[in-house]
Amino acid sequence: FIMSDTDTRDPTSLRTPIVAVLGHVxxxxxxxxxxxxxxxxxxxxxxxxxxxxxxxxxxxxxxxxIAGELVNPDDFDLPGLLFIDTPGHHSFTTxxxxxxxxxxxAILVVDVNDGFQPQTLEALDILKRSQTPFIVAANxxxxxxxxxxNEDTPITATYESQSDRVTGRLDESLYQIIGNLSDxxxxxxxxxxxxxxxxxxxxxxxxAMTGEGVPDLLAVMMGLSxxxxxxxxxxxxxxxxxxxxxxxxxxKGFGTTVDMVLYDGTIKADDQIVVGGQNDPLxxxxxxxxxxxPLAEIRTESRFEKVDExxxxxxxxxxxxxxxxxxxGAPVRVVRNRALEEVVTExxxxxxxxxxxxxxxxxxxxxDTLGSLEAMADALEEAEVPIVRAEVGDIAPRDVSVAxxxxxxxxxxxxxxxxxxxGDASGRxxxxxxxxxxxxxxxxxxxxxxxxxxxxxxxxxxxxxENITRPARFRILPDHTFRQNDPAVVGVELYAGTLQNNNTxxxxxxxxxxxxxxVKGIQDQGEDVDEARAGDRVSVAIDGPTVGRQIEEDDVxxxxxxxxxxxxxxxxxxxxxxxxxxxxxNMYLEKxxxxxxxxxx
Ligand code: GDP
Numbered sequence: 001f002i003m004s005d006t007d008t009r010d011p012t013s014l015r016t017p018i019v020a021v022l023g024h025v026x027x028x029x030x031x032x033x034x035x036x037x038x039x040x041x042x043x044x045x046x047x048x049x050x051x052x053x054x055x056x057x058x059x060x061x062x063x064x065x066i067a068g069e070l071v072n073p074d075d076f077d078l079p080g081l082l083f084i085d086t087p088g089h090h091s092f093t094t095x096x097x098x099x100x101x102x103x104x105x106a107i108l109v110v111d112v113n114d115g116f117q118p119q120t121l122e123a124l125d126i127l128k129r130s131q132t133p134f135i136v137a138a139n140x141x142x143x144x145x146x147x148x149x150n151e152d153t154p155i156t157a158t159y160e161s162q163s164d165r166v167t168g169r170l171d172e173s174l175y176q177i178i179g180n181l182s183d184x185x186x187x188x189x190x191x192x193x194x195x196x197x198x199x200x201x202x203x204x205x206x207x208a209m210t211g212e213g214v215p216d217l218l219a220v221m222m223g224l225s226x227x228x229x230x231x232x233x234x235x236x237x238x239x240x241x242x243x244x245x246x247x248x249x250x251x252k253g254f255g256t257t258v259d260m261v262l263y264d265g266t267i268k269a270d271d272q273i274v275v276g277g278q279n280d281p282l283x284x285x286x287x288x289x290x291x292x293x294p295l296a297e298i299r300t301e302s303r304f305e306k307v308d309e310x311x312x313x314x315x316x317x318x319x320x321x322x323x324x325x326x327x328x329g330a331p332v333r334v335v336r337n338r339a340l341e342e343v344v345t346e347x348x349x350x351x352x353x354x355x356x357x358x359x360x361x362x363x364x365x366x367x368d369t370l371g372s373l374e375a376m377a378d379a380l381e382e383a384e385v386p387i388v389r390a391e392v393g394d395i396a397p398r399d400v401s402v403a404x405x406x407x408x409x410x411x412x413x414x415x416x417x418x419x420x421x422x423g424d425a426s427g428r429x430x431x432x433x434x435x436x437x438x439x440x441x442x443x444x445x446x447x448x449x450x451x452x453x454x455x456x457x458x459x460x461x462x463x464x465x466e467n468i469t470r471p472a473r474f475r476i477l478p479d480h481t482f483r484q485n486d487p488a489v490v491g492v493e494l495y496a497g498t499l500q501n502n503n504t505x506x507x508x509x510x511x512x513x514x515x516x517x518x519v520k521g522i523q524d525q526g527e528d529v530d531e532a533r534a535g536d537r538v539s540v541a542i543d544g545p546t547v548g549r550q551i552e553e554d555d556v557x558x559x560x561x562x563x564x565x566x567x568x569x570x571x572x573x574x575x576x577x578x579x580x581x582x583x584x585x586n587m588y589l590e591k592x593x594x595x596x597x598x599x600x601x
Contacts, residue, residue: 012234012235012236012237013234013235013237014077014078014079014230014233014234014235015079015233015234015235015237015263015264015311015312015313016057016078016079016080016081016082016233016312016313017078017081017082017104017105017221017225017229017233017313018055018082018084018102018103018104018105018261018263018313019081019082019083019084019103019104019105019106019107019221020084020101020102020103020105020106020107020132021033021083021084021085021106021107021109022106022107022108022109022119022123022127023108023109023110023119023120023123023137024109024110024111024114024117024118024119024120024123025119025440026111026114027109027110027111027114027117027120027139027140028109028111028137028139028140028208029109031139031208031209032107032109032137032139032206032208032214032217033056033083033085034208035208035209035211035214036056036058036066036083036214036218037049037056039066039152039211039214048061048062049062051291051292051294052082052291052292052314052315052316053246053259053260053290053291053292053315053316053317054084054085054246054247054259054261054315055082055083055084055085055261055314055315056082056083056085057080057081057082057083057313057314058080058081058082058083058218059079059080060073060076060078060079060080060222061073062080063080063081063218063219063222066152066214066215066218067154067215067216067218067219067222068154068215070154070215070216070218070219071215071218071219071222071223075226076222076226077226077230078222078225078226078229078230078233081218081221081222081225082313082314082315084102084103084246084261084315095244095246095261095328095329095369095371096130096244096329096354096370096371097242097243097244097263098242098331098350100130100131101130101131101132102244102261102263102371103132104132104133104225104229104232104233105132105133105134105221105224105225105229106123106127106132106133106134106135107134107135107136107137107217107221108120108123108124108127108134108135108136108137109136109137109139110136110137110138110139110177111139111140112138112139112140112141112143112144112170112173112174112177112205113140113143113173115173115176115177115180116177116180118441118443118444119440119441121184121441121443122441122442122443124181124184124186125442125443126375128184128185128186129375133197133198133224133228133229134201135191135197135201135202135203135204135217135220135221135224136177136181136188136201136202136203136204137204137206137213137217138173138174138177138203138204138205138206139206139207139208140207140208140209141170141205141206141207141212141213142207142209142210142212144166144169144170144173145166145169146162146163146165146166146169147162147166148161148162148163148166149207149210149212150210150212151210151211151212152210152211152212152214152215153211153212153215154212154213154215154216155204155205155206155212155213155216156192158212158213159205170205174190174203174205177203178190178203181201181203186201187199187200187201188200188201188202188203189201189202189203190202190203190205191203191204191216191220197220197223197224197227197228198228202220204216204217204220235263235264235265235312236264236265237265237266237311237312238265238266239264239265239266240265240266240271240333240334240335240336240337240338241262241264241265241266241267241271241273241310241311241312241332241333241334242262242263242264242265242312242331242332242333242334243260243261243262243263243264243267243312243331243332243333244260244261244263244329244330244331244332245258245259245260245275245276245326245327245328245329245330245331245332246258246259246260246261246315246328247259247328248323248324248326248327248328249317251304251317251319253302254287254288254290254319255319255321255323256323256324256326257290257317257318257319257320257323258275258317258318258320258323258326258332259315259316259317259318260315260316260317260318260332261313261314261315262310262311262312262313262314262315262316262332263312263313264312265311265312265334266309266310266311266312266334267286267289267309267310267316267318267334268286268289268308268309268334268336269286269288269289269306269307269308269309270285270286271285271286271334271335271336272284272285272286272334272335272336272340273285273286273318273320273332273333273334273335274332274333274335274340274343274344274346274347275323275326275330275331275332275347276326276327276329276330276331276332276347276350276351276370277325277326277327277330278325278327278391278392278393279325281344281347281348281351282322282323282325282326283335283340283344284320284321284322284323285320285321286318286319286320287319287320287321288306288318288319289306289307289308289309289310289316289317289318289319290304290305290306290307290316290317290318290319291304291305291307291310291316291317292304292305293305304317318332327369327370327392327393328368328369328370328392329354329369329370329371329372329373329392330351330370330392331346331347331350331351333346333347351370354370354371354373354374356373356374356377356387356390357377357381357387358387358388358389358390359386359387359388360388361386361388361406361407361408361411362385362386362387362388362389362406362411363380363385363386363387363388363403363406363411363413363414363415363449364387364388364389364390364399364402364403364413364414364415365377365380365387365389365390365391365414365415365416365417366390366391366392366393366394366395366399366414366415366416366417366419367390367391367392367416367417367418367419368392368417368418368419369392369418370392372417372418372442373390373391373392373417375442376390376415376417376442376445377390379442379443379446380415380446383446383450385446385449386411388402388403388406388411389402393419394416394419394420394421394422395414395416395419395420395421395422395425395436395438396422396424396425397422397424397425397428399414399425400414400425400428400429400432400434400436401428401432403429403432403434404432404433404434409456410452410453410456410457412432412433412434412435413434413435413436413437413449413452414429414434414435414436414437415437415438415445415446415449416436416437416438416439416445417438417439417440417442417445418440419438421436421438435452437449437452461572461573461576464568464572464573465573465576465577468565468568468569468573469500469503469559469560469561469562469565470497470498470500470559470561470569470577470581471496471497471498471558471559471561471569471577471581471582471584471585471588472494472496472497472498472499472500472503472558472559472581472584473494473495473496473497473556473557473558473584473587473588474492474493474494474495474499474540474556474557474558475492475493475495475554475555475556475557476490476491476492476547476551476552476553476554476555476557477490477491477492477493477537477553477554478553478554479553480492480539480553481547481553482539483541484546484547484548485545485546485547486543487517487520487521487541487542487543487544488517488541488542488543488544488545488546488547488551489539489540489541489542490539490540490542490547490551490553491537491538491539491540492537492538492539492540492557493536493537494532494533494534494535494536494537494538495534495556495580495584496534496580496581496583496584496587497533497534497559497580497581497584497585498531498532498533498534498581499519499522499531499532499538499540499559500519500530500531500559501519501520501521501522501530501531502518502519502520503518503519503559503560504517504518504519504559504560505517505518505519505542505544505545505557505558505559505560506557506558506559506560507550507551507555507556507557507558508556508558508591511591511592511594511595512595513558513560513591513592514550515544515560516542516544516545516550516551516557517542517543517544517545517550518542518543518544519540519541519542519543519559520541520542520543521540521541522538522539522540522541523538523539523540524536524538534578534580534581558584558588561585561588563599563600566585566588566589566592566599566600567600567601569585570585570589570600
């Protein structure tokens with residue numbers, strides 16, 4: 001609400017609950033908000049709906065006129081609902097107020113035909129983590145084949161006027177959604193069957209196109225807020241304002257401005273404020289508080305009109321000097337009659353709470369808001385990916401410079417969530433051999449990065465394996481001496497491992513390895529080959545020994561593994577080599593370590 005100077009209300013009053021609308025792209029978030037706004041206009045209550053910056057306030061009497069008999073205004077003392085209304089653009093779910101989610105309550109929109117999609121899951125994940133109560137709007141019911149629309153009616157009325165075949169189809173889609181919610185750990189049911197909305201998620205079938213079910217949706221939101229959130233809505237209206245930055249924007253004639261949602265107290269046009277910045281908190285004086293001009297007056301000089309004062313809950317644009325470093329998701333606090341330092345400390349504490357731990361080496365992370373940055377950091381920590389720098393903002397050339405200093409190829413990467421890649425950054429990345437990942441779903445972003453890392457590691461291990469001596473254990477077959485010496489040529493059977501041309505051959509006397517010669521050729525059924533595998537019977541030319549002296553038929557021989565290679569094999573490559581080779585390696589290490597316990601460590 002916008003207060004006048006003569007406001008005489010009780011200083012503690014109930015504020016409007018803040019509602020976020022989320023869901024997968026194209027599932028109908030914008031249409032649903034448009035429908036609610038439009039219905040209010042049709043009901044002749046247009047004047048009562050106020051367009052805020054980044055939000056729409058729907059007062060109780062408008063909710064009641066849209067919802068009809070489902071909402072009796074006498075049953076409520078909350079003033080209405082404030083919908084954050086630029087969905088899709090920002091990850092509102094990740095915006096926070098003091099320690100919690102910015103939205104008091106959420107609507108998760110799911111297309112009944114399309115069902116659960118990646119952003120649906122992502123939204124659910126964030127709702128779960130922030131413990132935000134929500135309901136599910138199962139949208140686009142009018143697209144069920146054979147649907148007979150009844151504009152703007154409650155769901156029960158329109159449901160009853162459909163044929164059995166049509167309701168059967170709708171039920172199937174709805175139960176699919178309820179099943180999906182259950183898979184994600186939420187017990188859900190059609191909203192009219194839900195007794196306790198704290199324990200169960202209510203599913204409301206709606207059409208943003210025809211308005212069917214919209215009365216129910218508003219009634220459930222209003223009822224939920226009144227029942228479970230009333231205490232949290234009690235605020236000191238006259239107190240110093242507290243809010244969260246939605247967006248930082250350049251505005252012609254005003255310079256850098258912040259769009260914010262105020263969730264406590266008031267902000268006045270002459271207040272000093274503290275805003276969370278990229279580095280230190282920003283301290284500045286409000287120059288103007290701006291609201292969108294009502295539609296009828298939009299042709300006048302500015303899209304905005306100045307107001308003297310705004311009380312929570314509201315969306316407002318703040319014009320003030322020195323806001324360039326402000327961040328979406330950062331806290332905003334009015335100073336008014338308090339020590340500035342105290343307020344700065346409060347803002348610092350809130351920022352520290354969201355701070356991301358960084359390491360000496362790691363990837364660069366960019367996100368659209370502080371909250372989404374935090375969500376990214378949590379997910380990366382779970383995936384054990386270190387972060388060297390984490391910032392709110394688009395991917396810029398200087399991020400490429402930071403990423404390009406990484407020692408490890410897999411860390412020459414930038415992960416951007418819901419941000420743009422600025423023009424010069426992609427070119428720079430190509431030159432500097434930095435890979436940019438960008439996605440609008442956190443877990444997909446991390447999956448893409450993990451696949452990339454796996455690819456790099458596989459390639460690295462392949463090169464290592466190519467340059468390393470592999471374990472091999474083999475036996476000279478009886479009656480298979482084809483040549484005594486220079487070189488000795490014998491038939492062998494490989495017990496385990498991979499014997500390669502040029503391997504040095506050793507024979508253990510007890511635990512002492514004796515070098516007996518070097519492989520100078522391998523033949524498999526008369527064909528020259530480079531290597532033989534476990535189970536193969538091949539003939540091998542060994543330069544050095546004489547059969548009957550250094551080596552005998554039936555002797556068990558080994559490929560010599562240099563100590564350094566043995567160490568790499570044991571420490572890094574055990575999962576890359578076949579089981580028989582690993583077995584040969586372990587036997588080889590055991591023999592060596594009986595002699596020298598630290599061999600290959
Ligand atoms: P958003 O990306 O979630 O904001 O989705 P939009 O509101 O932009 O809707 C995506 C598309 O679905 C648009 O073409 C809408 O007209 C359409 N749409 C949204 N809700 C409904 C609905 O209830 N019924 C039908 N038939 N179409 C819808």
